[in-house]
Amino acid sequence: MKFSFHPAGHIPGSSQIRVEHKDEVWVFTGDYKTEDDGISTPYQPVKCDTFITECTFGLPAFKWQLQTQVMDDVNNWCAQNHADGKTSVLFAYSLGKAQRLIKHLDTAQMKIYCHGAVYKMTEVLRQLINFPPTYLITRETTKEELAGNIVVAPPSAHGSPWMRKMVPYVTASASGWMAFRGARRRRAIDKGFVLSDHCDWDGLLDSIDATGCENVITTHGYQDIFARYLREEKGLNAISERTQYETENITESESDKDDKLSLQTSSDIVASSNTNFSSSKKM
Amino acid sequence: MKQFAELIRVIDGTNKTTLKVAALTEYFKTAPDEDKLWTIAILSHRRPKRPVNTTLMREWATEISGIPLWLFEESYHIVGDLAETIALILPTTNESSEKTLSQIIQELIELRKKEDSEKKAYLQENWLKLNYYERFVFNKIMTGGFRIGVSQKLMTRALSQATDIDQDVLAHKLMGSWTGENTTFKELVYEDNEVAMRGKPYPFYLAYAVENEVSDLGDVTQWSAEHKWDGIRSQTIIRSGEIFVWSRGEELVTDKYPEFQKFLDVIPDGTVIDGEILPYKDRQILSFNDLQTRIGRKTVGKKLLEDVPVVIVAYDLLEWQGNDIRELPFQERRALLDKLVLDSNEKANLIESDSMFPLLISETMSFTNWEDVAKERERSADRRSEGLMLKRKDSPYLVGRKKGDWWKWKVDPFTIDAVLTYAMRGHGRRANLYTDYTFGLWQDGELVTFAKAYSGLTDAEFRKVDAWIKKTRCNVLVL
Numbered sequence: 001m002k003f004s005f006h007p008a009g010h011i012p013g014s015s016q017i018r019v020e021h022k023d024e025v026w027v028f029t030g031d032y033k034t035e036d037d038g039i040s041t042p043y044q045p046v047k048c049d050t051f052i053t054e055c056t057f058g059l060p061a062f063k064w065q066l067q068t069q070v071m072d073d074v075n076n077w078c079a080q081n082h083a084d085g086k087t088s089v090l091f092a093y094s095l096g097k098a099q100r101l102i103k104h105l106d107t108a109q110m111k112i113y114c115h116g117a118v119y120k121m122t123e124v125l126r127q128l129i130n131f132p133p134t135y136l137i138t139r140e141t142t143k144e145e146l147a148g149n150i151v152v153a154p155p156s157a158h159g160s161p162w163m164r165k166m167v168p169y170v171t172a173s174a175s176g177w178m179a180f181r182g183a184r185r186r187r188a189i190d191k192g193f194v195l196s197d198h199c200d201w202d203g204l205l206d207s208i209d210a211t212g213c214e215n216v217i218t219t220h221g222y223q224d225i226f227a228r229y230l231r232e233e234k235g236l237n238a239i240s241e242r243t244q245y246e247t248e249n250i251t252e253s254e255s256d257k258d259d260k261l262s263l264q265t266s267s268d269i270v271a272s273s274n275t276n277f278s279s280s281k282k283m
Numbered sequence: 284m285k286q287f288a289e290l291i292r293v294i295d296g297t298n299k300t301t302l303k304v305a306a307l308t309e310y311f312k313t314a315p316d317e318d319k320l321w322t323i324a325i326l327s328h329r330r331p332k333r334p335v336n337t338t339l340m341r342e343w344a345t346e347i348s349g350i351p352l353w354l355f356e357e358s359y360h361i362v363g364d365l366a367e368t369i370a371l372i373l374p375t376t377n378e379s380s381e382k383t384l385s386q387i388i389q390e391l392i393e394l395r396k397k398e399d400s401e402k403k404a405y406l407q408e409n410w411l412k413l414n415y416y417e418r419f420v421f422n423k424i425m426t427g428g429f430r431i432g433v434s435q436k437l438m439t440r441a442l443s444q445a446t447d448i449d450q451d452v453l454a455h456k457l458m459g460s461w462t463g464e465n466t467t468f469k470e471l472v473y474e475d476n477e478v479a480m481r482g483k484p485y486p487f488y489l490a491y492a493v494e495n496e497v498s499d500l501g502d503v504t505q506w507s508a509e510h511k512w513d514g515i516r517s518q519t520i521i522r523s524g525e526i527f528v529w530s531r532g533e534e535l536v537t538d539k540y541p542e543f544q545k546f547l548d549v550i551p552d553g554t555v556i557d558g559e560i561l562p563y564k565d566r567q568i569l570s571f572n573d574l575q576t577r578i579g580r581k582t583v584g585k586k587l588l589e590d591v592p593v594v595i596v597a598y599d600l601l602e603w604q605g606n607d608i609r610e611l612p613f614q615e616r617r618a619l620l621d622k623l624v625l626d627s628n629e630k631a632n633l634i635e636s637d638s639m640f641p642l643l644i645s646e647t648m649s650f651t652n653w654e655d656v657a658k659e660r661e662r663s664a665d666r667r668s669e670g671l672m673l674k675r676k677d678s679p680y681l682v683g684r685k686k687g688d689w690w691k692w693k694v695d696p697f698t699i700d701a702v703l704t705y706a707m708r709g710h711g712r713r714a715n716l717y718t719d720y721t722f723g724l725w726q727d728g729e730l731v732t733f734a735k736a737y738s739g740l741t742d743a744e745f746r747k748v749d750a751w752i753k754k755t756r757c758n759v760l761v762l
Contacts, residue, residue, distance in 0.1 A: 014411075059357070059358045060354060060355075060358060060371075060372045061362050063371070178361060180714060183715070185295075190299070222361070224359045232351070
């Protein structure tokens with residue numbers, strides 16, 4: 001039995017796992033996306049017989065725009081807020097999405113202030129990735145310093161007293177779920193940017209094609225619908241499987257799903273980064 | 284269309300009222316008159332009839348998206364909004380359309396008369412010329428229901444800011460049976476019309492629920508009790524020989540209740556009555572379900588008028604002989620009201636002795652101890668009321684929901700233990716959350732469904748139940 005890790009492009013360090021036994025190859029994707037986000041090693045398709053793929057966004061209603069377009073929107077939004085004298089508060093999960101935003105934010109006019117959780121994670125990754133400067137928000141940070149700048153914070157900060165310092169502010173969330181008006185409105189945020197660290201519908205289909213696989217096992221997300229589509233429309237031998245870590249995800253309100261999923265994978269990556277396969281088996 | 288779609292996008296993208304009003308005001312200042320008229324029409328639920336049914340819309344959208352119909356349906360269940368689902372699954376294009384809102388609506392009106400093949404060609408061509416958000420708005424114009432958090436009131440406020448016309452005057456101008464096809468923006472908004480002021484209602488005074496012990500309200504003799512009727516809270520205005528009936532949602536509903544035209548014969552000008560519209564037949568209050576058959580109708584047929592006649596059960600008198608008397612103590616207002624109801628019934632009886640005059644009084648009761656009040660509350664079911672209203676005898680008629688002088692003391696609802704047999708995802712804000720429940724009861728070893736429920740839980744409670752359902756459900760195979 002031979003194991004190897006391959007880039008999944010989800011967040012820095014995320015991997016797919018390839019398992020080879022005799023003449024058979026299986027690949028487990030974990031969370032992945034096909035677009036190069038500028039901070040993670042880009043996803044590489046791996047040839048296999050059986051492809052175990054997540055399908056968090058496995059519906060044709062999910063179609064991502066290019067990151068450059070989304071980031072243009074984000075930067076224009078921040079610039080407009082700056083012109084209106086308001087602070088732009090961007091909610092994004094502390095590992096992955098936050099750095100992806102920070103990497104591509106336009107800092108010509110504005111500074112990026114961070115919540116502690118985001119700041120610490122960015123500092124860790126700064127050794128590997130070139131980020132614009134970020135500033136930690138502390139007790140001493142004044143309202144005046146923050147005014148008109150950008151704040152990156154985890155979603156849990158939304159509505160907390162911590163936000164008071166940013167008044168007047170406008171809020172935005174960056175997530176694949178923002179594609180749905182319902183999800184956006186439930187969250188009571190001012191603006192939703194559709195930016196995901198998972199594959200969209202076409203991304204999933206392209207990846208499956210690229211592996212040349214015959215068998216697909218769909219997990220996580222709309223796995224039943226997606227497997228049926230693969231069987232009936234693509235002629236693949238596809239089944240859906242529930243993963244052990246799914247219950248945790250399902251109990252989240254769906255708009256937080258994206259974040260929780262990252263959390264799950266990232267902790268596993270931390271566990272597996274300097275050990276052998278036995279400790280990453282729980283994936 | 285671009286400008287209108289952008290307006291909807293901004294409004295839909297924020298939950299701040301000030302931003303919504305600002306965007307609308309800007310739109311009303313800059314858009315062409317025809318577009319403004321249609322915008323008001325659409326936001327006040329006066330969109331033109333849909334030219335294509337939703338089944339065909341789905342088929343045609345699915346066809347150019349290259350996905351099977353079942354996958355569209357699955358997506359729709361999850362997205363929770365048809366217009367949005369169609370906009371999402373259509374292929375993205377780089378084309379654009381310069382058509383204005385009124386142009387598109389005109390085309391949609393003309394489309395109604397055309398053959399299906401022409402309708403299909405029109406939709407498919409236009410879908411591909413619009414960007415994602417314009418498509419969504421285009422679909423919404425056809426499927427209806429712009430639920431984007433813009434009330435008639437908010438729209439009126441913005442229009443008032445853009446035109447410098449008083450908000451209440453505008454509110455009344457925008458009422459009634461006009462459509463985008465039979466009027467113009469100028470005629471609707473600018474035509475001078477002092478009649479508008481005649482029907483202006485007072486803001487309703489609303490009560491909070493009793494919080495702790497009812498005896499905490501103090502001396503029982505200071506309080507007047509009456510039953511809380513389960514109908515439609517209304518305000519009836521009689522001024523200058525005209526009658527206006529408003530619902531609590533500040534909707535003018537005069538035309539839905541032609542019975543009340545009789546008031547004009549016997550009630551003097553300058554009278555405003557706060558009361559409950561109730562279905563009432565053979566000296567018996569009918570159920571709210573009966574009333575519901577009348578609420579939805581724009582025009583009421585003869586049969587329905589006979590089957591479900593309505594009355595107003597009067598609670599309060601706000602204007603008398605042309606004077607605003609809301610500052611008078613409740614007791615004094617009630618004395619005037621009691622006399623008014625009695626006199627008008629007598630007068631009506633002289634005119635037409637064999638028919639029922641649709642104005643009754645909601646009886647007030649005084650008590651000497653709270654135990655008796657509680658006993659009266661227990662009789663609510665027999666009297667077909669929801670419980671009691673407690674009003675301080677010396678209270679003025681306030682504006683909006685205020686604590687202190689008026690309390691509602693409803694009876695506890697009945698409870699039942701039942702089996703949740705089926706759950707459906709909701710729409711809009713509730714999309715992708717299981718919020719619609721079906722319940723069953725056991726009978727001879729079989730579950731018999733008996734009720735559906737989709738309201739009454741808070742957002743947090745819905746999330747809890749949703750999570751539980753997602754964890755415990757058995758998947759039903761939909762073939």
